[in-house]
Amino acid sequence: MKHIGLISIVSIAGLLVVGSLYAGATGSKSIDSRKTIEHLQAAQTEGLQIATLKVSNMYCAACPTIVRRTLEDVDGVVKADVSYRTKQATVTFDPTKSSSSQLTAAVSDLGYPASIIK
Numbered sequence: 001m002k003h004i005g006l007i008s009i010v011s012i013a014g015l016l017v018v019g020s021l022y023a024g025a026t027g028s029k030s031i032d033s034r035k036t037i038e039h040l041q042a043a044q045t046e047g048l049q050i051a052t053l054k055v056s057n058m059y060c061a062a063c064p065t066i067v068r069r070t071l072e073d074v075d076g077v078v079k080a081d082v083s084y085r086t087k088q089a090t091v092t093f094d095p096t097k098s099s100s101s102q103l104t105a106a107v108s109d110l111g112y113p114a115s116i117i118k
Contacts, residue, residue: 048078051100052117053089055082055107067107074098074106088117 055067064082067089071080076097082089091103100116107114 047094047096048092049095049100051091051093051103053091053100053104053107053114054117055087055089056113057111058082058084058087063112066110067112070106070110071103074102077103089114 058064058067061084064084068080068082071077071082071089071091074093076094077091078094079092080089081091089107093103104114104116
């Protein structure tokens with residue numbers, strides 16, 4: 001099986017945005033960096049915060065889905081993306097409704113110890 005990967009990094013308003021294209025034997029998957037940039041710009045204008053969590057104990061393909069759904073159930077969370085490969089979650093949330101400690105507690109209570117990276 002042959003894999004080809006391409007990653008691009010863009011800086012918008014001091015934030016790094018990553019776009020990638022991954023191609024393998026079964027096809028390719030693209031992450032549109034324009035949509036990511038639009039999401040970050042919307043988050044900034046709406047007063048939202050973006051937190052990156054390190055998440056431990058993810059050992060199977062279902063774990064990121066469980067963690068993502070749990071984070072999305074926290075009051076004030078607008079979006080949660082969880083990566084099995086990097087063992088990280090990126091969460092966009094309203095700081096007037098929740099906090100980074102509430103995010104880590106929700107995930108940790110499930111048995112996935114979490115800590116804030118940034």
